[in-house]
Amino acid sequence: MRRLPVPALDILLALLCLAFAWAELLVWHEWSAESRVLQASGVTVICGAIAIRRRFPFATVAIAACGTLLMVAGGTPPQILAVGLAAMVISYSIAVALDGTALLAATALLWTAWLIRDIADPQLNGGDIAIDGVFFGIPFLVGRLLRRRERQMELVSRVAHDRTDDAVRRERARIARELHDVIAHGMSVMVVQADAARHGLAPGDEETRAALTEIERTGRESLREMRRLLGLLREGDESAAVLQPQPGMTSVRALVQAVRQAGLPVDLRISGEARPLSPGVDIAAYRIVQEALTNSLRHAGPARATVEIGYDDRQITLRIEDTGRANGAPDGAVGNGLVGMRERALLYGGSFDAGRRPHGFVVTAALPLEAPQ
DSSP states (O other): OOOOOOOOOHHHHHHHHHHHHHHHHHHHHOOOOHHHHHHHHHHHHHHHGGGGTTHHHHHHHHHHHHHHHHHOOOOOOOOOHHEEEEEEHHHHHHHOOOOOHHHHHHHHHHHHHHHHHHOOTTTTOEEEEEHHHHHHHHHHHHHHHHHHHHHHHHHHHHHHHHHHHHHHHHHHHHHHHHHHHHHHHHHOOOOOOHHHHTTTTTTTOHHHHHHHHEEEEEEEEHHHHHHHHHHHHHOOHHHHHHHHHOOOOGGHHHHHHHHHTOOOOOOEEEEOOOOOOOOOHHHHHHHHHHHHHHHHHHHSSOEEEEEEEEEEEEEEEEEEOOOOTTTTHHHHHHHHHHHHHHHHHHHTTTEEEEEEETTTEEEEEEEEESSOO
16 A cells, blocks of 8 residues: 555545445444435545545545535434544644644634534533544644654755755865865966976077967966966865865874874774875875764764775775764764765765774775876
């Protein structure tokens, strides 16, 4: 039944309710010919209204109220268990689907119609009517609780989505600023070398001089445009941080030592021969190690961490593992850092994986020695 679409499921529920209601009418109840048509019609209308309970909740209540009045118009309404269950389902449905004025109006309409039905039955007394109120009130309260929980889940989902988007934007902005430092340095060197080469040319080599002049002009314009675009990314005190030299894998030992002083014991293991990395990959690898250790420091609790760095001919591999509580980090707290680490690795054509293990949390990444073209 869970695999059925919502309309088909409600239609099936309405048919089952109708079948039980008619079985009760035909087998257990004696009803006169004068009241047969109206009361049978009322039972059918009430049970059939369930078929549209989720798509048109207010219309469902209105139809069920009309069915109840039909039963009353036919004389003493029969006590049909399936009809009572249908009314409870409708009470639950409006509590889950409606809010505000619509909920108040639908509730008043449903309970008024059922109260009229109870009053029209001379066999019922005040206690029976109160019991009916309890039976309708319970599914109504359950529906409101589920409605509240659904709203809370939507709010949590929306906040988590916004936080993830914000983390992606901030991390991409920081990556863009770091790339600016790398690319701007390279372009500045190109401009300076072009200018020096132009002044060192022989007087008659005008074609080469013109080419170098164009290279220098284009380089300077590109640098100005890059700095202008970077201004859109800088906010507050971050603009000053951009002027600082960017760290790389040569700074990992200092990073590990700083984390140790902050209270997290860290073992550093380096295998293979350290190789020169392209500037962007160098910064990305350092930031992944830094963010992973920061997460361990914040969320692992009393633990130890291990940083393993491996070099080979094609790539650098990183593995950062802590022995803290396997479930100690809130998903949202670590999630923002993981987003940034994954963005950095994928940006340079690398791979990234992170997750909880039986004895802690592990972050692994592999980046090519040279950034992809």
